[in-house]
Amino acid sequence: MMATQxxxxxxxxxxGCGTLLTVEEDGRISSVRGDPxxxxxxxxxxxxxxxxxxxxxxxxxxxxxxKRRADGSYxxxxxxxxxxxxxxxxxxxxxxxxxxxxxxFCGNGGMFNALAYGIHPDFLRAxxxxxxxxxxxxxxxxxxxxxxxxxxxxxxxxxxxxSDVSLFFGANPLVSHGSVGFLAVDPVKRLREARxxxxxxxxxxxxxxxxxxxxxxxLQPYPGQDVGIAAALIRLILVEGWHDxxxxxRYVGAEGLGRLAEAVAPFTPEAVETRAGLAPGQIxxxxxMFARDARSGAAHSATGVCMAPDSVLAHQLIETLxxxxxxxxxxxxxxxxxxxxxxxxELREGVVPPMRxxxxxxxxxxxxxxSLGDExxxxxxxxxxxxxxxxxxxxxxxxxxxxxxxxxxxxxxxRALHALDLLVAIDPxxxxxxxxxxxxxxxxxxxxxxxxxxxLGDMPLxxxxxxxxxxxxxxxxxxxxxxxxxxxxWSIASRxxxxxxxxxxxxxxxxxxxxxxxxxxxxxxxxxxxxADLRAHPHGRDHPIAQDxxxxxxxxxxxxxxxxxxxxxxxxxxxxxxxxxxGAITRDGEAFTHLLSTRRMRDLFNSNGRHVPTVRRRTPTxxxxxxxxxxxxxxxxxxxxxxxxxxxxxxxxxxAVDADVRPGVVSMxxxxxxxxxxxxxxxxxxxxxxxxxxxxxxxxxxxxxMPHMSAVPVNILRVVAQSAAAA
Numbered sequence: 001m002m003a004t005q006x007x008x009x010x011x012x013x014x015x016g017c018g019t020l021l022t023v024e025e026d027g028r029i030s031s032v033r034g035d036p037x038x039x040x041x042x043x044x045x046x047x048x049x050x051x052x053x054x055x056x057x058x059x060x061x062x063x064x065x066x067k068r069r070a071d072g073s074y075x076x077x078x079x080x081x082x083x084x085x086x087x088x089x090x091x092x093x094x095x096x097x098x099x100x101x102x103x104x105f106c107g108n109g110g111m112f113n114a115l116a117y118g119i120h121p122d123f124l125r126a127x128x129x130x131x132x133x134x135x136x137x138x139x140x141x142x143x144x145x146x147x148x149x150x151x152x153x154x155x156x157x158x159x160x161x162x163s164d165v166s167l168f169f170g171a172n173p174l175v176s177h178g179s180v181g182f183l184a185v186d187p188v189k190r191l192r193e194a195r196x197x198x199x200x201x202x203x204x205x206x207x208x209x210x211x212x213x214x215x216x217x218x219l220q221p222y223p224g225q226d227v228g229i230a231a232a233l234i235r236l237i238l239v240e241g242w243h244d245x246x247x248x249x250r251y252v253g254a255e256g257l258g259r260l261a262e263a264v265a266p267f268t269p270e271a272v273e274t275r276a277g278l279a280p281g282q283i284x285x286x287x288x289m290f291a292r293d294a295r296s297g298a299a300h301s302a303t304g305v306c307m308a309p310d311s312v313l314a315h316q317l318i319e320t321l322x323x324x325x326x327x328x329x330x331x332x333x334x335x336x337x338x339x340x341x342x343x344x345x346e347l348r349e350g351v352v353p354p355m356r357x358x359x360x361x362x363x364x365x366x367x368x369x370x371s372l373g374d375e376x377x378x379x380x381x382x383x384x385x386x387x388x389x390x391x392x393x394x395x396x397x398x399x400x401x402x403x404x405x406x407x408x409x410x411x412x413x414x415r416a417l418h419a420l421d422l423l424v425a426i427d428p429x430x431x432x433x434x435x436x437x438x439x440x441x442x443x444x445x446x447x448x449x450x451x452x453x454x455x456l457g458d459m460p461l462x463x464x465x466x467x468x469x470x471x472x473x474x475x476x477x478x479x480x481x482x483x484x485x486x487x488x489x490w491s492i493a494s495r496x497x498x499x500x501x502x503x504x505x506x507x508x509x510x511x512x513x514x515x516x517x518x519x520x521x522x523x524x525x526x527x528x529x530x531x532a533d534l535r536a537h538p539h540g541r542d543h544p545i546a547q548d549x550x551x552x553x554x555x556x557x558x559x560x561x562x563x564x565x566x567x568x569x570x571x572x573x574x575x576x577x578x579x580x581x582x583g584a585i586t587r588d589g590e591a592f593t594h595l596l597s598t599r600r601m602r603d604l605f606n607s608n609g610r611h612v613p614t615v616r617r618r619t620p621t622x623x624x625x626x627x628x629x630x631x632x633x634x635x636x637x638x639x640x641x642x643x644x645x646x647x648x649x650x651x652x653x654x655x656a657v658d659a660d661v662r663p664g665v666v667s668m669x670x671x672x673x674x675x676x677x678x679x680x681x682x683x684x685x686x687x688x689x690x691x692x693x694x695x696x697x698x699x700x701x702x703x704x705x706m707p708h709m710s711a712v713p714v715n716i717l718r719v720v721a722q723s724a725a726a727a
Contacts, residue, residue, distance in 0.1 A: 006473035007035060007538045009453075010049035011112040011446045013605045014461055015177035015185050016453050016468070017041040017049050018540060023474050029053040029447070037539040040466050044186035046177070047603055051614050052447060056474070060429050060611040062442040063480035074440070079481050082439050083488065087495035089422045089438075090127075093395050094496075099128025101394040104489075105381065106134040107401015108606055109427065109443075114452045115519050116399055116485035118503045121374045123489040126498040131376060131384065131393055135401065135606075138378040138408075140306045141704045145372070146316035149568060151354040151561040155329035155347045155550045157322070159336040161194050161463070163297030167202040167290050169226050169318050170304020172209040175600040178302065185462055200294065202286055204229060205304060206597045207667055208660035217285055220662045223597040224308045224711030225276035226301070227575050230317035231267035232283050233290070234260065237324060242291035247326030251351055252561050259564040260320070263572050275579070277662070291325050298327040307598050307709035312701055313571045323561050331552040335545050337460035340467050341452075341527045344546075349553040354562045358703060365391060367697070369705035377705040379408060379696050382416035395422040399485050400443070402607050404432030405671050408694035408707040409648070426485050429611040432674065442482045447473045449484050450516040452523065452534070468540030469520065469531060484516060590647060592713035596693065599625070599667045607671035610687070622687045623656035624716070625667040631657055634716055641683070641719040644668075646693040646712050652681070652719065653688035666716060670709065 006021045018038025022031040032052045034045035055061075065082045066074040077085075093101050104124055110116045111134065124132050160166060160182035173183035174191065183190055191214060195201070203212040204219045204226065212218045221229060237243050238261050248257055269283035290299070299321040305314045322328065329335070331349045358370035366380040366387065376384075381403075384393045396417075407413045410432075417423055417436040425437035434440050450471050454461060476482050493500050494510045502508050505522040514522075521531040534541070564572075601619060609615040624642055626634075636642060640655045644666065653668065661667045673689020674681045681689075691709075699708040 003030060008447060008470040008473050009035075009038070009468055009540065010045060010052075011451060011454075012048050012608060013108070013112065013177050014454055014456075015041070015046070015049075016462070017045040017185065018043075018468070019045055019049065019052075021052065021447065021473055027474055027477070028057055029474065035539060038468075039542050040462055040464070040540060041185045042189070044189065047618075048605055048609060048615070051609070051612050054612045054614040056445050056447065057477070058611065058613055061445075062428055062430065062440065063477055063482060064442065065481060066440040068438050077439075079441070079483060082441065083491045084495065086422070086424055086439055087492045090395050090492060091496050093421060094127065097390075097392070097394060099124075100131055100391045102127055102129045103131035103133060103381065103384070103393045103396045105378070105396060105398045105401055105403060106132075107399065107406070108135055108608060109400020110485055111135065111400070112446075112454055113400070113443075113449070113485050114454060114523065115516060116489075117454065118519075118523055119486045119489050119500065120399065122500050122502050123493055126493050126500045127496075130371070132374055133376055133378045133381050135378070135406070137372060137375055137704060138406075138706065139303060141372055141377065141706055142306045142311035142315045142701065143301070145312045145358070145703050146319060148356050148358065149312075149354050149565060150316050150319055150323070150563065151559070152352045153328040154350045154352055155335075156337070156460075157298045158296050158327065158329055159334070159463075160199075160297075161190065162197060163194070163199055164294035165200045165202065165290050165297035166194075167204070167286070167297075167299040167321070168211065169204045169230070169299070169301040169314070170306075170308075171203075171300055171302035172205070172211045172304075172600050173302075174210040174214075175602050176302070182463065199297070200289055202289060206595075206662050206665050207599060207658070210602075217282075217289060219278055219282050219286065221276035221278055222662070222711075223595045223665060224310070225272075226305050226308065226314040227310050227317060227572070228267055228272040228276055229278075229283065230314060230321060231264045231572065232269050232272040233287050234317065234320060234324060235264040235267050236269055236284060236287045237291045237321075238264075240287070240292070242287065243324040244326030248324055252323060252563055256560065256563050257324075259569065260324075263564045263569045266576050277664075290321070296327065298322050304598060304710065306706065308711040309699070309708045310571065310575055310701075311706055312703065313568065313575065316568060320563050323563060329550050331550050333550050335547050335550060337463055338465040338545055339455070339458055339460045339527075340465050340529060340543060341455040341524065342458040343526060344528060346547055346551060348551045350557050351559040351561055353559040354565075365389065367700065367705055368702075370703050372704060379700060379705045379707050382407065382409070382412050382696065385416040385419055386412075394420060395424075396420055397424045397426070397488070398433055398437075399426045399488075402427070402431040402433045402671075404436075405607050405673050405689065405691070407696075408691045408709060409696045410673065410689050410692050411649075412696060424488075426488055428482075431607075441488055442480075443485045444476060444482050448476050448482070450520060452520055455523070464542040465545050466540060466542050467524075467529065467534055468537070469534035486519065487513060592646075592715050594630070594664055594666050594714050594716055596644070596646070596690070596710065596712040596714050597661075597665050597667045598710045599669050601669045604669075604671070610672070621654055621684055622669040622672040622690070624653040624688065625656050625658035625661050626716070627661050627663045627665070628657055628659055629663045630666075630716075631655065634718060636716070636718050643717045643719050644688075644693065645715045645717065648695040648699075649692040651683075651688050651690060651692045653683050666714060
């Protein structure tokens with residue numbers, strides 16, 4: 001049997017690692033390895049991406065559309081018949097209640113399919129709906145709100161690879177591959193190269209993460225203390241005069257800087273170190289390394305910050321460190337990254353002033369939350385379904401996601417999905433969500449479809465100006481009836497006589513479906529490129545950047561950052577006065593001993609990977625990781641069954657030891673668990689549904705309704721001994 005070699009790239013996460021696949025004559029993948037000729041990833045590929053054979057050909061994969069019967073069982077149905085019935089039901093719902101009765105949720109499985117992710121908002125506009133939800137608003141939406149209050153820098157951040165220093169709050173890019181513009185690809189090697197160029201690395205995290213093990217300075221606070229640490233750093237930098245005076249004079253102003261200094265005045269390093277559980281002098285060490293001794297390099301924040309309380313405030317203060325130190329690309333400095341899938345533009349010095357863009361649309365009917373651009377906060381989706389009245393969502397299409405295991409408050413999510421008149425799940429695997437679906441549509445998997453990299457707004461996601469095209473490298477299994485995700489949305493609109501305007505490239509032909517390649521060519525044309533350009537470079541290409549350096553600020557541009565608006569100052573005062581210090585944790589009159597902290601898992605990307613046999617052999621569950629001191633104090637040994645209790649709910653998990661977790665913290669990954677409320681659920685088999693501990697009503701952020709998914713007060717109870725082997 002003759003095997004063939006194929007060049008492609010992985011689309012599990014934003015890393016986009018180049019891959020080389022060996023496909024046997026029977027159409028099965030026999031090997032996957034990193035592509036050494038891919039100029040961006042240089043032969044690197046992580047464990048997740050190397051499991052393509054087990055993912056594509058594994059026993060759990062669904063290959064035919066399913067329709068739920070009245071008794072809850074499923075029957076096989078032809079694809080076009082399923083789409084006929086789905087369109088008919090959506091049409092009836094829209095006729096009764098209007099466009100906003102329909103919603104789309106995009107999970108990571110849909111997000112990393114360029115055509116699916118591109119068509120979702122355009123499909124909803126064609127249907128007259130404003131109800132688009134995705135993982136982005138339950139991931140790092142606080143950054144968008146912080147940017148809207150503070151302002152942003154037109155030319156972006158400096159080149160990580162040539163910076164003097166980098167400060168990470170709650171970021172672990174060596175595992176997540178999720179830091180926009182740096183360490184998203186080949187992260188270990190790129191960090192090693194940056195360190196060789198002189199980079200000093202500072203990490204702030206409740207766990208000594210894989211990234212933190214490479215740090216020159218590591219701060220290990222209690223979860224939820226990023227606001228205080230950032231405020232203390234700002235205070236110390238201003239008091240010592242280590243800020244960039246010229247930059248602040250031009251882009252902040254004396255009045256704004258004065259308001260900032262006044263607001264952070266209570267946050268002395270000594271007081272914050274006591275509250276956050278840091279050693280004396282650590283905040284000064286960070287300020288010296290970041291502000292006094294460095295001239296380039298930025299502060300960054302990630303999901304560890306976003307998922308904790310006061311995430312908007314924390315993100316804004318961390319970005320304010322960059323503002324007062326002038327840590328942005330400046331006029332005359334080299335342009336080091338561009339997003340080529342966006343219309344060409346020139347980069348200049350200057351501030352995009354704070355817009356508070358969410359206010360234009362007004363608050364929603366759910367907790368006064370606001371839309372963030374075209375997207376509604378995902379944490380409000382369940383209540384948009386459950387709350388009666390005009391605008392109630394009755395039909396939901398879930399593309400590549402599993403709300404039952406990924407949304408906070410699993411019981412509420414279950415009730416919402418059950419209440420829908422129509423739920424369509426586009427998913428290759430069975431999941432907690434597809435168990436509620438009226439129709440399940442199995443999609444093509446990544447190496448069966450043509451694709452280009454993710455386009456996330458106008459942000460450059462990778463160093464340089466990278467583009468790559470991959471054709472399909474293998475056919476779907478014999479007899480399978482699977483389809484590219486985007487076709488589901490096109491087909492529904494076509495059947496209902498609606499026209500989709502696709503990604504700024506004009507209307508699609510709504511009679512004859514376009515090919516994947518035609519859709520990709522249209523998407524590339526927005527940035528001035530074509531599919532023919534990319535076909536000539538199968539290993540991808542780092543395109544030349546036409547603009548060599550950042551241009552000076554435009555004449556007459558007087559925009560400034562707003563570093564301490566009145567409502568931001570009020571939030572900061574409240575944070576200081578609450579004094580919710582770990583060790584004396586109470587919530588609604590109940591005492592708690594530990595704080596739940598989120599963590600990444602190397603072998604999975606959120607819930608993606610749970611159905612892959614080779615992944616589950618290495619990572620069978622999501623344990624409750626505790627420091628050895630805590631295990632001893634609680635009389636728990638690794639492998640014991642424990643119950644974790646919050647003010648909102650409880651969940652059982654398998655205890656494990658991790659000396660890198662600070663005492664007083666339990667560290668767990670989200671995205672696991674079986675059906676909520678099942679008393680017989682075995683965490684050794686299904687994992688622990690951490691989201692049962694999370695409230696989506698009382699403990700949420702304003703504006704974006706982001707739930708508090710980290711720094712959650714909990715108690716830990718030993719249930720019964722269970723052998724480590726069984727765990």
